[in-house]
Amino acid sequence: MAEEIIIVQGNGTLEGEVAVSGAKNSALKLMAASLLGQGETVIHNVPRISDIDIMGEVLACLGARVERSGHTLAVDTAQVARCETPYELVSKMRASIAVLGPLIGRFGQARVAMPGGCQIGARKIDMHLVGLEALGVHFDVDHGFLEATTPKGLHGANVTLEFPSVGATENLLMAAVVAEGRTLVENAAREPEIEDLARMLSAMGARVQGAGTSTIEVEGVPLSSLHPCEHTTVGDRIEAGTFLAGGALMGGPVTARGIDPAFLRMALMKLEAMGCNVDAGDDWVTVGRTRPLDPIDIQTLPHPGFPTDLQAQFMLLAARAEGNSVITENVFENRFMFAAELGRMGADITIEGHHALVRGVPRLQGAPVSATDLRAGAAIVLAGISAEGETRVHHIEHIDRGYEDYVGKLVALGADVRRAPADALPSR
Ligand code: UD1
Numbered sequence: 001m002a003e004e005i006i007i008v009q010g011n012g013t014l015e016g017e018v019a020v021s022g023a024k025n026s027a028l029k030l031m032a033a034s035l036l037g038q039g040e041t042v043i044h045n046v047p048r049i050s051d052i053d054i055m056g057e058v059l060a061c062l063g064a065r066v067e068r069s070g071h072t073l074a075v076d077t078a079q080v081a082r083c084e085t086p087y088e089l090v091s092k093m094r095a096s097i098a099v100l101g102p103l104i105g106r107f108g109q110a111r112v113a114m115p116g117g118c119q120i121g122a123r124k125i126d127m128h129l130v131g132l133e134a135l136g137v138h139f140d141v142d143h144g145f146l147e148a149t150t151p152k153g154l155h156g157a158n159v160t161l162e163f164p165s166v167g168a169t170e171n172l173l174m175a176a177v178v179a180e181g182r183t184l185v186e187n188a189a190r191e192p193e194i195e196d197l198a199r200m201l202s203a204m205g206a207r208v209q210g211a212g213t214s215t216i217e218v219e220g221v222p223l224s225s226l227h228p229c230e231h232t233t234v235g236d237r238i239e240a241g242t243f244l245a246g247g248a249l250m251g252g253p254v255t256a257r258g259i260d261p262a263f264l265r266m267a268l269m270k271l272e273a274m275g276c277n278v279d280a281g282d283d284w285v286t287v288g289r290t291r292p293l294d295p296i297d298i299q300t301l302p303h304p305g306f307p308t309d310l311q312a313q314f315m316l317l318a319a320r321a322e323g324n325s326v327i328t329e330n331v332f333e334n335r336f337m338f339a340a341e342l343g344r345m346g347a348d349i350t351i352e353g354h355h356a357l358v359r360g361v362p363r364l365q366g367a368p369v370s371a372t373d374l375r376a377g378a379a380i381v382l383a384g385i386s387a388e389g390e391t392r393v394h395h396i397e398h399i400d401r402g403y404e405d406y407v408g409k410l411v412a413l414g415a416d417v418r419r420a421p422a423d424a425l426p427s428r
Pocket residue numbers: 025026028095121122123124125126127128129163164165166167168189302308309331332333
């Protein structure tokens with residue numbers, strides 16, 4: 001298919017209400033967890049994005065039947081007999097590693113290609129492996145494949161994670177639910193998506209307590225007592241945060257609906273500190289601004305700290321603030337590629353290790369730019385809306401990985417944004 005780009009005319013407009021989709025980072029793991037249900041699991045509020053399609057392919061390749069109807073996904077894992085995921089799929093999406101825990105739980109073994117994914121640092125999986133080893137899993141690496149076996153079966157254990165890794169916590173949970181005895185995961189990740197996964201596992205018959213806190217306790221049950229269930233995916237706090245950052249940048253007000261404001265507490269505190277007006281109800285948040293943005297210091301941390309997945313969007317806000325901001329990235333190495341793209345539009349950003357010094361500038365200029373990863377891609381489009389003139393965003397496949405109809409939602413908020421085939425356009 002011909003490369004598509006996004007063309008943005010900087011009209012500085014973003015105002016109104018947007019319905020937030022289901023969380024990508026939750027739905028992917030819920031799909032993986034359906035492997036433990038051995039029948040038809042129905043998941044609602046699943047975003048239409050390419051990462052979900054890839055996870056669907058991973059499951060299909062294992063023998064599952066995956067059918068979509070609107071935002072509902074039916075995943076029938078009754079016929080799954082294989083426990084191997086191929087390189088072609090895993091290399092497209094790192095989150096495919098989420099099938100490791102459930103495959104081990106269901107078959108006592110798994111053969112999973114080593115993951116690839118976003119170009120945002122080394123992104124190792126050592127903590128997944130150390131945790132699973134404590135539950136009795138033995139790992140070998142065979143020509144780029146990770147081979148997991150459980151010579152003496154899965155058993156509960158006390159596991160303290162070195163860092164509250166989201167993926168490691170999820171893989172551990174999905175194996176521990178069918179391990180014999182009790183598992184205690186300490187220093188567990190506390191992201192809302194972990195709670196969502198635990199809710200679904202509980203609805204399947206698992207016994208999980210403490211998800212959303214640093215200590216998760218799992219009382220293993222026999223695989224045969226887990227059953228398929230029906231579950232609704234939690235709203236995407238990062239998608240919401242992206243549109244709200246847009247409201248802060250352009251003035252808004254922008255309302256994101258379909259999200260628990262508590263999931264965004266730190267980001268909303270930072271928006272208020274920058275001089276924005278924030279209002280929130282049960283399942284919505286509104287952000288607007290009537291005066292210039294104040295500079296801000298931000299450091300990314302595991303939840304409930306400031307999310308790394310909103311770092312680029314807030315770097316953009318800092319780039320337009322009146323003064324100097326410092327942004328520190330603590331979760332991923334190499335997640336500042338966005339700074340160079342924003343620099344092409346006139347931002348003044350100096351990177352020093354994992355710190356970025358952002359000197360606010362009065363305006364940005366439209367330019368040809370690239371989406372360097374999923375979140376940076378979403379942010380660079382917002383930058384284009386706020387800039388003078390035209391911005392052409394290349395490599396928008398990154399945006400399609402995680403934002404359902406991003407262009408359509410921005411247009412509904414008044415932005416002048418469209419997709420176009422790259423080769424059909426006159427070069428400038
Ligand atoms: C998930 C999210 C991603 C988000 C991130 C942090 C999905 C699909 N992705 O990614 O959007 O940015 O959480 O909130 O849910 N690490 C290790 N060894 C490990 C595991 C992780 O060194 O075994 C490191 C990683 O390289 C990274 C950091 O720990 O630097 C955080 O990783 P983790 O929390 O596991 O993030 P993901 O689950 O990959």
